[in-house]
Each structure stands twice: as structure tokens, then as C-alpha cells.
Amino acid sequence: MKSPAARLRPPSEKTQIIETDVLVVGGGVAGCLAVLGAAEAGARVTVCEKGGIIERSGSVAAGVDHFFSVLEEGPEWDTPEYLLRHVPRLTDGIADMGTTARLLHGLKPMVHYLEKLGVDFTDPETGRKYYRHRSFGMPGEYTINFDGRDFKHLIGRAARNTGALVLERVMVPEILVEDGRVRGAAAFHIRHGTFYFILARAVVMATGETNRMSRNASGLPFDSWHTPYNTGDGQAMSLRRGARLANMEFYDCTLCPKGYSTQGTNAFVGGGGHLINRQGERFMFRYHPDGERARRGDLVHGIVSEIMAGRGPIYCDCTHLPPEEIHRLKETLGVDRPAMPAFFEQKGIDIGKAPFEVTVSELSSRHGGTFFRSSGILIDPGTGTNVEGLFAAGDCSTMGAGISGAAVLGKVAGEEAARHALAARKPRALPEEEIAALRGAILSPLQNPGGYTHSRFEDEVRSVVTDYVGFYRDEPHMREGLRRLRALRAREGEMTARDHHGLMRVHEARSIRAVAEAMAASAIERRETRGGGAHARADYPARDDATGLKMIVVELQGEDLRVSSVPTGLTPEDTRSTVSLGEASAHAHTD
């Protein structure tokens, strides 16, 4: 690897103009697969990634341990059709069956494709290939255990080997859309500041989910259970240029050891650990018939309700487990979060000796408690949006399903974007004044005087989201939250940045606010409680199928958000329907 000193060019005052067929924004799981899909379809590809290196960027930089897939190995549950029939139930009736079908049919081929890139789906414990188990309330054993510590390295290397132009430490804060058609994007280097204008015939958004949105237990905003560097940039910049977002009312939250927002505690309860209250009572059965085996969102709500009822603190108790199981839990503790064992050690927790205190994390705008119903850019089964030439995949889109969803639909997005780009006219070059104006606007925080930092702005967004939009919601508070979030928009232009790294944080803060506003506007419209702890209304505490079986969609109209909804045509009990919502709602991009 070359040292950064060798890679860094001196800061250039001149804007670098790049022309490409397909621009991929974000080099995470979906982004790397989009690069592969587009390059294999014959397009010239450029990818911008704000992290250091695509072999190690994004949520799975440190590693993964499971891949969700249908494999058609024989059991009745092991087909796309079988799983599809359960999707209305899994998503509480809020899903786009057309896009889900596209995803499910792509899973098995994707497993084989990834194997060709070097991914080894062997279970590290049993040594068995495709060793699968049941999780996430799924109707079959779809989850493959594997040692995915080098997963990102393998797909990143393959993406690089296509010969695509890979721009790392390069953030895209804005895309350009003219007459409803994508023209390209602006970008800058987060260390030395080189400014890029990338002229593209198609753009794939693959920027991941939104975090740093609400308060957490430690009060350190970057201590988040999902990647704090994924801040909804793709959602926000697409929204600003006319794309629709959907499912924005839902949120995702997890149980975690008190003081550290991290995933992983599920593994303890999944491995037989008990959740107990201050009286030592296993309380989860009060809230869900499956007890500690309930969905993540239900566990979160159980914990919160128990504390609110005055029976906290809550502990996770593993002391009754056999020594081999304790050993196994300790061994696998740090697979996807390598710092977990250090936290337990420094806090003096020994899971075999005493229960440890748990609490809940901050909110994340992503899967909304279940696969197939994500908060993000509304896509159709071909990953297209209502903006011509704009595609989206992974956790920034409405079809999130972990690394599996990001891989399958990321590749589809690359292929579709290439097809679109190769048929599209060569984009007209942008007049120099226009590029200069765009550059001036994006870099302006570097010129701003005063001390209004991204942290202060973000802290304000986080307190509004926590207090007014948050966890248990009601209409008067959300209206007030919406008012405050809109008022904060007016202060965006005051934020200052000392360097280009800080400039990245300023643009992230803008994205976080925009996503929060979309969350508030959408959550007001869902006058019911739905989704296994993904949307809880204090003023409408029950599920209401008469009004709730719809996907809530937001788009920008002038300065404000317009909220509409599309009936899903499903009921949670439905096991037959295969309506495609995406085709009905996002068809506008075709020609």
C-alpha cells in the first residue's frame, strides 16, 4: 500500500472535471457491488467514497458474521416463493412485493457470485459450509454463519480490479439534476480539498443509513450502534433534487450494554441469556409471548417499558449458562465490533460471573425493525427512482436487508445504471459559472466566521429528535419538532468548518437534519402504532389496519415536504399477494 503522503497531491485550486458513464456514491457493500455490476455491463465507472479505502470502508469495515440467503437446498421454506409469502407478515403489511421478489430471487446467485470473489461461507465453529440458523423472526433457517472478517476486503478489491476510477476520501455532498434528469455530482477531498465535478449519465446512491440523529446514553454522539459516519447524505441530496423518500417514520434501536451503543447484546439473549429487572424477574414475557426471543424492537420496548414502570435497572444475565456457552459467547464477542471485549474488560464485566446492566441505544433511520421495509430513497424493482438516471441500493434505499440486500440490489443498480447510461445521450458540459457557483456554495462553511459548529447544530437536531419526534410520539410534540427542525434549516448556512474534514461534518449535519425532518413529517401521518417497536404513538397506541396499510412517501415541494401515501395492498396476515408497489409509485423514471 502506498503511504498517504505519496498518494496526496498538493491542494489544487482548479476544479477537476471527470466524465463518466456511471457514478457510484459510497463504496460500501452496495457501492462495491454496483461498481462490479456496472463495469461488467460495459460502463465506465467512477466511485466516490468518503472513507479511507474501499477495501475497508463503511459499516462492515471491521467484519461480518452472517449472510441471509435462500439457497433452494430442498426444505419447503428454502425457496424465494415461500419466503415471499411471509413478507407481508414480517413487514407488518408495509412492503413492496415487486422489489422484495427481485431481491429474494437474487440471493442464491449472489452467494455463488461472492464465492467467486473469494468469500468463504464456511461456519467457523462447525466447519460446515452454508451452516444456517433461524433468526430475525424469519420462517426458515436462512442465516448463514461465516467468518466475514475479510468480506469487505474481498468485494472492495474486486471493485477496484474492474479498473473503475476509485476516488477515496472524497465526499459527495450534492448531485445535479436538470429537467428531471441526473447530470452528475460535485465532490471534494476531505483532507486536501481538491474539488471535483463529475459529469455522469447515471448515478447510483449507495451511502448507507442515517445515524447521529438522537441522544444516546454516553452523550458522545459518535458512540452509535450503527456507523456514525453514515449520515443519510444520499437520502438528503436525492430529496433536495426531487427524489422521493419512503418509510421515513420508522426507526431502529437496539439493546446494548449501558454506556456503549453497540450491536451484539442480541447474541447473549439469542444464546440463552435472560433479561431481568431489579427484582431478578424475567419480564419479557409480559410484553411478548416469545420472551427474549422476540424481535429486537420488541426487546427494546420491553426494556424501556419495564424501566418506565419503575422496575429498572435491567440486566442481561448469562450466569446460568454452561461454561462452554459462556466461552463461545466470549470468543465471538468481537467479530463485528472488535472493541467489544475491551469494553467488557475495562468496565470489569465478566458475563459468566454476574449479570451486566443493559439499556437502549439512540435511534437509527434504516431497517425500521425488519428487513424489506427500510427508510430511504424509494426504489422500484430495478432500483430506479422517480428521477431519471438516479438509482439507489443498500441501506439508503427502501429495500434494506443487511449485506445480502445491499449486495443483490447493489449489483442490480450497477447493471441498470449502466444500461441507462449506455443508452443515454452524452451529457452537455456544465457552464463554468455554474460549476463555480456550486463550488462556492459547497465550500462556503470554510469562509464562515464565528463559532456555530456542526456539533452545536447537530446537538440541537438531536435534542429536537429525542424530545419531540423520538421514541414515543404524539402529534402536538411532533408538530413542534417539525417546526424546530425547519427553523434549524435556516441556520444551516451559518455553520463553520476549519478544514475539509470539518466541511464533511457540516454537510453530514445538514443531511441528518433533513432526514430528521422527513422522519417527523412522515411519523405525523402514521396515526397508529406499527412495526414491532419501529413506530410507537402515545396518542394512537394500537395498530389500525383501516388507515395504516400504506407506505408513506415524502418529497420536496418548494421549501417544504409534501407527504403522500400509497396503499400497499397487503395485510400483515396476507400470504398470497404479490402486488408491486414500486411499479405503481416510482414508475416516473422510465424515459
Add this chain to the structure above:
Amino acid sequence: MPILIDEKTCLSGCTICDFFCPGDIIWRESREEPPEVKYPDECWYCGACEDHCPVDAVKVVFPPEMLDCQTPVETLMGLPARRPA
């Protein structure tokens, strides 16, 4: 400091932690100088730097806010939940 780097053990010319950090927190701009934890307030505490350092020169150190956290869950909930029923 969320990250302690042992400058004596750190290899000259290595830039792994700089490149692997997903948040641009650790910088090593020259091979002569040791890596610098440049934006300590923005660390995710993911441990990727510690995990990948070839000579175990990096250690993640959790701050008191995390180790001795006393924040009541009520402060993470919205106003409706905190209002007396």
C-alpha cells in the same frame, strides 16, 4: 484520548490505522512522524485500528462517559413518555 498509540512499537512507514479507520480520525501524513489521533471526539470505538495494527501498538481506551455511564433511560425518550399519564 479514545486511542493510545505506542510510538515506540509503531512501525515506520506503516499507515494501516490511518487508512482503515472509517471516520478519518487517525492521520499519518509522514512516515517519520507517528500517527496522530486528530479528531478524538469523533471516534466510533469500533476497534478496527487496534484489530489491524500488525504490531499491537494501538489500544482503544473507553472514556468515563461510557464506562461509568449513569444516564437514565428517560432522557432518551420523547416528552410524551416523560409526561405523567
